[in-house]
Amino acid sequence: MTEIAETHSAPSLGARLEIIPVVLFAAFAAAPLLATFSGAEGYVLSLLTRVMIFGVAAMALDLILGYGALVSFGHAAFLGLGGYAVGILASHGFEDALIQVPVALVASAAFALVTGAISLRTKGVYFIMITLAFGQMVYFLATSLAPYGGDDGMTLASRSLIAGSGWLENDFTFYWVCLLCLFAAYALSRSIVASRFGRVLRGTRENAVRMEAIGFRPFRFQLAAYVISGMMAGLAGCLLANQAEFVSPAFMTWQRSGELIFMVVLGGLGSLHGAIIGAAAFLLLEEFLPEILHTVSFFLSEETRSHLAENWKMVFGPLLILIVLFVRGGIMGLLRRSHYG
């Protein structure tokens, strides 16, 4: 309970400019310029685009996990729904995002509404298990879609069009579109959390019985939040398909759902920008850990060093666990603590 009191004060948009989100978005805005000078422009851009896309998905999860204490272990399903909406529609000649994205959002909302209405009747571990089960259901459905690549997935002929034009083919444009989506999702989430609706959601997280005793029906609010979260993750799925120019069942494995939870916890529950930071930390570590390991182990023999770099996942897992164990409140907790001295 004390932890809750520490970590969750309602952020109110505009009331006070907080330094962390400002720096975060400024960094994303400045990154393309730096990428131009880095000499590996394409690589840097595509890595950061992935970071932003997973930032949207992790933030979607934070909305229900951090503010509603709803541990959804099936959120990757929405990434898949968004991705497959893009892929399937494109394969039938509907290549415009103005069609694909609304379809993806409606599909995600419908899936969230149905599975949420069922899952939210359960609590705790049962909720986790049932969301996992629904996630697996969609995963197996995708693997059995033979016309759309089955297990192997399918390659997109090109990125989505926007009102008929191929702007997104340009990596810079695509980067800016993703940044725009990230910012819009962030602003919307901030607004929701501070609103009347968000206050009911946060109240339910702390004490559902008390909320009922003053006349709220928590289920409705949790379900609505679940739908909003699902749609946001579905949007991330559309972007991810475009980024990879490929969709496959691998989008929605339960491991991917687990990674999303990890990103949120790593960044710090219930701050929204924490989820973005968590996604960034997770993906960048995953990307650079082999090199970091190789460098840090300079005192070992060359053979051991390359072994270490190859088996970086042996270090990655324990490292994440250590961070979560010893840095209560995730990276945001760390930043907050250093801020207060």
Add this chain to the structure above:
Amino acid sequence: MAEPLLELRNLRKNYGALVVTDDVSLSVEPGELHAIIGPNGAGKTTLIHQISGMLPSNSGQILFAGEDITNLAMPQRVDRGLARSFQITSILPGFSALENVALAVQARSGSSFRFFGTAAQEKDLNIPAMECLSEVGLGARAHIPAGLLSHGEKRQLELAIGLATAPKLLLLDEPLAGTGHDESQRVVETLRRLKSRLTIMLIEHDMEAVFSLADRVSVLVYGRVIATDTPERIRANPDVRAAYLGEEEMV
């Protein structure tokens, strides 16, 4: 005689073989403060749970303002004007005292499906909430996180939250439990003031408070109502004295 505000008809609740509410029939008249006393484990809290809708009853009927509410869920009963406090303090520890109360105001003031605008800054919610806090004497502590309030203050906050739902009937489960002498004086004074505006069902072990506040008292023993009467006659009732034999609380 006017129709009772709350009427219980042959209400029962049992956990397996243990009968906790045993054929309870009783009525609460509009405007009265009806106290329920009884030894520990008599089933008083269980009765409040049943009336408020937190626990289903095994049989019997609950009528509120003439309407059968036996099968309504707790939030629906709150909508009709039935509020309760909890014997074991139940608040939102991470929210300020003011926000705890403002949420109760929010619950009855239009839709909460609003996704824009900062709820914590809505004057329409905060002003009535502040009035409720001042009513119980917590005005000065409005911005303290509820989890950091003292035990007595939390009890007062419970009361303020109940008030903020604008109830017709307020069910209070031991509002004085665990409060210090001064705090309990303050709560008694608050209840005396509220009495004129509200119908109250009060569960309390503090006999001095009960006998000074109540219009009528019902005595619950092993889930049964053994007497309902004015405080004076309850005090003189031999059955009641027998039930309380050995309990020094009885005055």
